[in-house]
Structure formats: structure tokens, C-alpha cells
Amino acid sequence: MPRGWSGPVSILPGFLLLLLAGLVFPQNLTSLQVDFERQTRKRGTDETVRGTIYYESAGKCVAVVRDPIDQRLIITDTELVVYYPVERKGFRFHSPTAAALPFFQAFLWSLKEDYGLTEIGYALAGYQVRGDTVTSVWSPPPGRSGGKFELTYIADRIAGAELRDGSGAVVARSLFRDHIRFGNAYLPLGITTTTYDRSDSTIETVAFQNPQFNLPLPGAILDYRIPDDAVMTDIAW
Amino acid sequence: MIRNFRLPFPLLVLLLSVICGSLAAQEMPSIIQQAATDARADARRDVNCLPWFTCGLLFVYIPVIVGFFAVSGPPVERLIGKSPDYVWAYTREYRSTRRGLQVKYAGAGCLTTTTIAVVVLIIEAASGGCEDACNPTCNGPSCNDDSGCLSSSSSCASSSNSCGQFGTAPSR
Numbered sequence: 001m002p003r004g005w006s007g008p009v010s011i012l013p014g015f016l017l018l019l020l021a022g023l024v025f026p027q028n029l030t031s032l033q034v035d036f037e038r039q040t041r042k043r044g045t046d047e048t049v050r051g052t053i054y055y056e057s058a059g060k061c062v063a064v065v066r067d068p069i070d071q072r073l074i075i076t077d078t079e080l081v082v083y084y085p086v087e088r089k090g091f092r093f094h095s096p097t098a099a100a101l102p103f104f105q106a107f108l109w110s111l112k113e114d115y116g117l118t119e120i121g122y123a124l125a126g127y128q129v130r131g132d133t134v135t136s137v138w139s140p141p142p143g144r145s146g147g148k149f150e151l152t153y154i155a156d157r158i159a160g161a162e163l164r165d166g167s168g169a170v171v172a173r174s175l176f177r178d179h180i181r182f183g184n185a186y187l188p189l190g191i192t193t194t195t196y197d198r199s200d201s202t203i204e205t206v207a208f209q210n211p212q213f214n215l216p217l218p219g220a221i222l223d224y225r226i227p228d229d230a231v232m233t234d235i236a237w
Numbered sequence: 238m239i240r241n242f243r244l245p246f247p248l249l250v251l252l253l254s255v256i257c258g259s260l261a262a263q264e265m266p267s268i269i270q271q272a273a274t275d276a277r278a279d280a281r282r283d284v285n286c287l288p289w290f291t292c293g294l295l296f297v298y299i300p301v302i303v304g305f306f307a308v309s310g311p312p313v314e315r316l317i318g319k320s321p322d323y324v325w326a327y328t329r330e331y332r333s334t335r336r337g338l339q340v341k342y343a344g345a346g347c348l349t350t351t352t353i354a355v356v357v358l359i360i361e362a363a364s365g366g367c368e369d370a371c372n373p374t375c376n377g378p379s380c381n382d383d384s385g386c387l388s389s390s391s392s393c394a395s396s397s398n399s400c401g402q403f404g405t406a407p408s409r
């Protein structure tokens with residue numbers, strides 16, 4: 001542990017107050033509708049995708065893509081449906097585990113205390129407080145490959161996240177900006193994630209707009225039925 | 238003459254449709270090719286060779302079977318905003334490449350263990366052969382003399398290093 005860092009044993013009083021002051025009791029999120037623009041630079045090519053995400057905490061998530069193609073991604077606990085209304089065809093991916101859109105998950109995880117790391121088995125390994133900045137280091141669950149996770153909060157807003165591999169090299173780094181308040185928590189409307197690779201790095205910039213919390217989602221989206229004459233291909237995932 | 242040359246309308250339509258058709262046909266393979274290239278690169282990045290190789294080392298052929306059948310699909314975010322042809326080609330190629338890599342790495346581990354096992358067996362067999370050659374000298378009724386056994390052991394040991402351990406005094 002670096003000098004000046006405190007261990008997990010002595011964390012409770014000061015650290016928890018500082019880090020989790022606004023995050024322990026976030027307002028419950030039941031539904032969310034948010035526009036997104038995702039830009040990706042990968043292997044020298046740029047790509048922009050625009051659309052809207054409709055999220056229901058009951059377990060359903062629908063991403064309606066408008067640009068560059070008309071596409072719907074319907075994510076449930078056991079299935080991912082990718083459907084193209086214009087072509088009237090699509091794919092049904094069957095999976096034992098729920099699929100997820102990582103860039104949207106990164107947005108949602110900001111609502112959880114400690115970025116949801118405790119839930120997935122990470123344990124606090126140390127922290128450092130400098131003014132209004134709290135940096136914490138998290139160890140992966142025992143037996144899991146991979147390295148530590150580092151989180152930085154500035155004034156209760158998540159500012160950065162860094163994932164390292166077993167040798168300590170940075171695998172991915174996310175920077176969060178343009179926070180908005182929701183209940184006692186802050187959600188970042190801008191997330192830039194760089195994933196490092198030996199051959200080429202990937203840079204993903206996501207901008208969220210017009211978030212609408214806990215409002216009824218349009219029935220046309222949630223109860224959308226794929227036409228019977230659509231050509232669907234089933235794929236085991 | 239060139240100025241007055243005019244294509245009949247049906248012929249013009251036919252010509253245009255042929256050109257558009259060939260352009261579309263050219264675009265299709267390029268999308269599929271791009272999807273396949275992306276899928277191969279992503280699969281190579283996603284499959285971690287060390288766990289598969291280690292499992293192959295420890296559990297021999299089981300991870301090879303698992304690696305063949307348990308192939309996860311590509312992450313959802315790679316399919317977002319992509320055309321149906323791209324999604325189909327990408328998914329197929331990704332799974333295929335991933336399966337190949339998993340089997341290859343697990344197979345390498347399995348092969349390593351098998352090679353080690355075979356080498357050990359050969360050494361064992363060679364040692365056993367020497368033991369058989371040494372022991373009759375000591376096992377017979379006339380083998381009550383330590384020196385005889387030791388002398389035979391020493392000669393045995395000289396022929397093979399691994400055989401020296403069998404050159405101990407016989408139990409009486």
C-alpha cells in the first residue's frame with residue numbers, strides 16, 4: 001500500500017462519512033429514460049451511435065438506436081433481442097446470464113455506493129483523503145484473475161475509475177464529468193473510457209442527455225412486440 | 238453523331254440496375270469481411286490464454302471439451318448500431334475464433350501434461366527394466382551376500398544413473 005494510505009481496518013469513521021456521505025441512501029430508481037451519443041475510436045476508425053435507452057429496474061432495458069441504423073436492443077434476464085424494424089429481421093440471443101450495455105451500466109453504477117464494487121465481491125484495500133478528493137483501492141474477490149480497482153471521488157462525485165491487471169498495469173481508465181444530482185447521488189452525463197491493449201487502444205466517449213427519472217416509460221417501447229412475419233434467427237449465447 | 242446518341246429508356250434502366258446491383262454486391266462482402274476482421278481481433282483480445290493453458294495442464298482433456306462447447310457470445314455493445322449482416326457475420330466469426338483459441342490454449346496445456354507424463358513413464362519404464370535386471374541377482378537363494386548385490390547394483394548404476402537407487406542391500 002502506498003505511503004499515506006490507510007488500511008481497511010481504520011476506515012469506518014472518517015472515510016465512510018466522506019466517501020459515502022451522499023451515496024449511502026440514494027433515491028430509489030424505478031425507471032429511467034435517457035438519450036445517448038456514443039463515439040468509439042477503435043483500430044483507427046471512428047463510429048458514432050445515437051439513440052435512447054429505456055431502463056426499468058424490474059429487469060428490462062431497451063435501447064432504441066436511430067443513427068446510423070434503425071435498431072432495437074431488448075435486454076431481459078435471459079435474452080437479448082436485436083431487431084431491425086426496417087428490414088423486419090433480427091436475432092434472438094439466448095443466454096444463461098443477463099446481457100448488459102457496459103456504457104450504460106457505468107452510468108447506473110454511479111448510483112450505488114462504492115460504485116457497486118462490494119456487490120461483485122471487491123474488498124476495500126486502502127484509501128486516501130486529500131481535501132475533497134477521496135481515492136480508494138479495491139482488491140478483486142479471491143480466486144478471480146485481474147487486478148485492483150481504483151476509484152476517485154471529488155466532492156462526492158465520481159471522477160475516475162481505473163482497472164489494473166495482476167501486474168499493476170492499467171487495463172482501462174474511465175473519466176466522469178458533467179454530473180447531475182439525483183436524490184443524494186450524482187450521476188455523470190459524460191463518460192470517457194480508454195481500454196488499453198497491446199495492439200491498439202479503444203476510446204469510448206458517451207454523452208447522456210435529457211435523463212428522466214422514475215417517469216412512466218412509453219408502453220410502445222416496453223410492450224413492443226416483434227411482428228410475427230419478422231425473420232428472427234435464434235443464437236445460443 | 239455522338240451528340241445525337243441516346244440510350245433507349247429500358248436499356249438505361251437495365252444498365253443502372255446492373256450498376257447498382259454490382260455496387261450493392263460489392264458492399265456486402267466488405268461489411269462481412271470487416272465484421273470477420275473485427276471479430277477475429279476482438280476474440281484474440283478477449284480470450285486469455287493463461288487460464289485456459291493452466292486448466293489444460295491441470296485437468297488435461299476436460300478444458301479442451303469445455304473450450305469447444307462453452308463459447309460465450311460477443312459483448313452487446315459491439316453489436317449496437319451495426320447492420321444485420323454485420324451482426325450475423327461478427328457473431329459467427331467471433332464464436333468460431335474464440336472456440337478455436339480456447340481449444341488451442343487448453344490443448345497446449347493438455348499436450349504439455351501428456352508429454353510430461355509420457356516422459357515420466359518412459360523414465361519409469363527404463364528404471365523398472367534396470368530394477369528387473371538388478372533384482373534377480375539379489376533375489377535368488379544364492380543372494381545372501383551383500384557384496385554380490387552391491388557389485389551388481391554398482392554395475393547397474395554405472396549403466397544408468399536412475400538405477401542407482403535400486404542398488405541397496407536386499408532384505409533378508
